[in-house]
Amino acid sequence: MKNIYFTLIILFSIASCQKKELISKNIKELQQQRNVLKTQMDSLSKKLKAINEQLSELDTVKKLPVVTFVTTKNGDFNHYIEVQGTVKADKSVEIHPEVGGTVQRIFVKEGQRVSRGQTLAQLDASIVNNNIAQLQVQLNLAKTSFERQERLWNQKIGSEMQFLQAKAQKEGLEQNLNTLYAQAKKMKIIAPFNGTIDEIFAKIGALSSAQMPFLRIVNLNKVYIESEITETYLKNIKKGTNVLVSFPSLDKEMTSKINQVANFINPNNRSFKVKIELKNKDKIIKPNLLADVKINDFMATGITIPSYLIQKDIEGNNYVFVLTKKEPSSYKAIKTILTIGKEYNNESYISDGLKEGDLIIDKGARIVKNNDEVILAEK
Numbered sequence: 001m002k003n004i005y006f007t008l009i010i011l012f013s014i015a016s017c018q019k020k021e022l023i024s025k026n027i028k029e030l031q032q033q034r035n036v037l038k039t040q041m042d043s044l045s046k047k048l049k050a051i052n053e054q055l056s057e058l059d060t061v062k063k064l065p066v067v068t069f070v071t072t073k074n075g076d077f078n079h080y081i082e083v084q085g086t087v088k089a090d091k092s093v094e095i096h097p098e099v100g101g102t103v104q105r106i107f108v109k110e111g112q113r114v115s116r117g118q119t120l121a122q123l124d125a126s127i128v129n130n131n132i133a134q135l136q137v138q139l140n141l142a143k144t145s146f147e148r149q150e151r152l153w154n155q156k157i158g159s160e161m162q163f164l165q166a167k168a169q170k171e172g173l174e175q176n177l178n179t180l181y182a183q184a185k186k187m188k189i190i191a192p193f194n195g196t197i198d199e200i201f202a203k204i205g206a207l208s209s210a211q212m213p214f215l216r217i218v219n220l221n222k223v224y225i226e227s228e229i230t231e232t233y234l235k236n237i238k239k240g241t242n243v244l245v246s247f248p249s250l251d252k253e254m255t256s257k258i259n260q261v262a263n264f265i266n267p268n269n270r271s272f273k274v275k276i277e278l279k280n281k282d283k284i285i286k287p288n289l290l291a292d293v294k295i296n297d298f299m300a301t302g303i304t305i306p307s308y309l310i311q312k313d314i315e316g317n318n319y320v321f322v323l324t325k326k327e328p329s330s331y332k333a334i335k336t337i338l339t340i341g342k343e344y345n346n347e348s349y350i351s352d353g354l355k356e357g358d359l360i361i362d363k364g365a366r367i368v369k370n371n372d373e374v375i376l377a378e379k
Contacts, residue, residue, distance in 0.1 A: 067364030
């Protein structure tokens, strides 16, 4: 080592002494002198490298980088598409009266459970009822007249025209009476299904019409979420795809599946709708409630590592440093190129490049180079 340093000092001294002389030489002579110096420098570099290698082998106290590591394991990887959805219920409707009229009675209260076919309210049907009573009297007379004409006709007494006129009058009145009965039925508000009265809009004595909602009835046994998803994911989403649903306002999570995928792409936003049915035994999920939906569009079993371990070189390759045993107390860092399948929630699924049990450098990965010797930090 002393000889090397001494030689370098001599060369620099010669160069300094010959500075004025070099300036006065021509280009060819200067090029020759440069080549001689380069040859000498290359020779010295080789000797210096050999000495460093020998020192490295003989030095028992090496100053090697200290790193930590992560051991790879096979496991399940899931990738999700995150969207928002709105809760809806098929049996959540606002009931309108079929005909207009004054509200005479309301038989239910808000929050009350009702059954299908139950009468909820009654509109003023006095005019219709009066018409029914008058028509009933006329019908009774028409029936009596028809029965007499029928007996006479069966005895071959009287004309056929009289018999047919009596029959037509009776049947016409019967049809008119049925029409009035149908009108009277429309003056009642009937429950279309089992449910709970959520809100009553009408008031007793007020005038109702078919354009104004009378009350709202809901049944929350079965609800569903409707979400819109960009057409980019159309090929990955099918009926039966698993989903995770969370309701931030309820602090509630649940799993379900996609029950329906729309066959129509909305041209305005290039999206399609999906329907996710939910169980709602406790009735806590309400219509129009917002939900966060995670749709499982990719799943695989393999090597998954934290995304922060992955670096990218100047050529755009993703890589990590994998440790291989060198000595009892040291390892070698090997640059390993990776193929990333999917990434989600700061985890990357590695489709190629790693196997189970590989040791990947964690802390210290930024200060090592390929084939560097390192030692492991104590855990």
